[in-house]
Amino acid sequence: MAHIVVENLVKTFEVAERQAGMWGAVRGLVKRTHRTVQALDGVSFELQAGELVGYIGPNGAGKSTTVKTLAGILVPTSGRCEVLGRVPWKERTAHVKQLGVVFGQRTQLWWDLPVVESLELLRDIYGVTAVRYKAMLAELTERLSLGDLLDTPVRQLSLGQRMRCDLAASLLHEPPILFLDEPTIGLDAVSKLAVREFVQHLNRERGVTVILTTHDMDDIEALCTRVIVIGGGRILSDGTLDALRDRVTREHWLILDLEDETLELEDPDAEILRRDGRRVTLRFDPARVPTALLISRLTARYPVRDLFVQNPPIEEIIARLYREQAA
Amino acid sequence: MNDSWKLYLHYLGISIRAQMQYRASFVMMTIGFFFTTVIEFLGIWAMFARFGSLQGWSLAEIALFYSVINMAFALTEMFARGLDTFPNLVKSGDFDRLLLRPRSTLLQVLGSEVSLMRLGRILQALPIMLWGAHTVGVVWSPGKALLLIGATAGGTCLFVGLFLLQASMSFWTIESLEIANILTHGGTQTAQYPLDIYRPWFRIFFTFVVPLACANILPLNVILQRPGATPLLGALSPCLGLLFLGVAMLAWGQGVRRYCSTGS
Structure with a gap:
């Protein structure tokens, strides 16, 4: 049930706009200007x-x-x-x-x-x-x-x-x-x-x-x-x-801990999101490159101490959704 | 209905206990309210000592007018204190919480604060009332006693109505409007004297628009057996206060409806 x-559901508010200063307050008593705010739009x-x-x-x-x-x-x-x-x-x-x-x-x-x-x-x-x-x-x-x-x-x-x-x-x-x-x-x-x-x-x-x-x-x-x-x-x-x-993104994040923090890393199918010291965060689309393939390619080329794969955090998803909406 | 009274008494008990947590402050404030009004009455006494009477009214008679209106005002400040601070409730958004509870909003606002220290003002008005009645030599009857209580109750209803109107204004504007203060505090000052000493338009206003007369000459003329007193009008006069309160409650209801459609 x-x-x-x-x-x-639609809700519009009428917001009275107040002018600054003493004179504005006096004018506000006589004539109000209103701005309509659409709080809910269906x-x-x-x-x-x-x-x-x-x-x-x-x-x-x-x-x-x-x-x-x-x-x-x-x-x-x-x-x-x-x-x-x-x-x-x-x-x-x-x-x-x-x-x-x-x-x-x-x-x-x-x-x-x-x-x-x-x-x-x-x-x-x-x-x-x-x-x-x-x-x-x-x-x-x-x-x-x-x-x-x-x-x-x-x-x-x-x-x-x-x-x-x-x-x-x-x-x-x-x-x-x-x-x-x-x-x-x-x-x-x-x-x-x-x-x-x-x-x-x-x-x-x-x-x-x-x-x-x-x-x-x-x-x-x-x-x-x-x-x-x-x-x-x-x-x-x-x-x-x-x-x-x-809906927002199918990307995964691959997080690598490298042996050497000066090492430059590069891959055609993955983008470096951020890097702090030894830790590198890559993002990639598993539809374009299978996760297993990417991992084996990277571990073959670079000395990797540890790695794990995760979904982008939900904050990231939501933030992207908002940006999409705003655009 | 019965259930509402039970809830109100619960609120009352809580309010009293909360104020008793700060006992010293309660005692001091009560004494303070007692003396500020005592001094006020001394002022009236001094005036009469100098001039003897006011358009045929004696000090003892004025004492009755003074005590009825002051008692009504003190009772209002005691029990309707929540309405006095109501604009803050709207501004802070806490009024939403009252709407979320399955009870009348007015009951909750009145219950939210009961200002016991106003007892000081009531305690001061009571002896003045007794002294006045004794000195004038009122011939008491059950009807007169009832009318005196009715006059105080009518006045209280009227003031609660004024407080309610003032509180309702915060549904329309966040600016604090002191207009109602003119009528509450000013009204108390005015109605400490018989309304017939004032100009006609003033009397008409306080009889038909804001019917302070219901706690003034209408019942008191009857009690004092003044010439021209109309017992029927006197007996009905407390209803004027009640009527005013009813109108104020309608305005409150409109205000709550408006609040729900503007959300501010």
């Missing part, structure tokens, strides 16, 4: 129950406009949008009961209160029964290791601790759909892994549909089978990570 349907996609989708794009691409529309806090200019069969902005309260939303940049917990008090308030806001609350709190406490944190005021938590508490806060009412907006931003490596593991668990064990927006490509590679790339208000690509790679 489709949890989320988005069809030809976005369509469908999400099935239990999918975990990465939604990525550069700043200003339309990511948060899409997420805000799905969350019901923004009314689009035109187009269709249904989440669990509801039009988000028409039935706000019924709709948001089905949502969990986590913003990495800001907390939804009350700053001066111990975490558990925020959770109790959210219990009453969402009308969670005492029995369910107890069960969920126990489960979340265990999964996210919240034990010692619950009685700590939020302002005393580290970023990683706060994030874990925020995840718990947005899941108390057991929403079938979860929006994560840069959940790992600013976290240390251990906390990042903990968050990713937890999100994976939610998705796999509890079947929660997740939309993840992030700039951290490791999040995407670790979690998402499907990636939607947006740029300039349009969807640039929608599919598996592998399909995205295939």
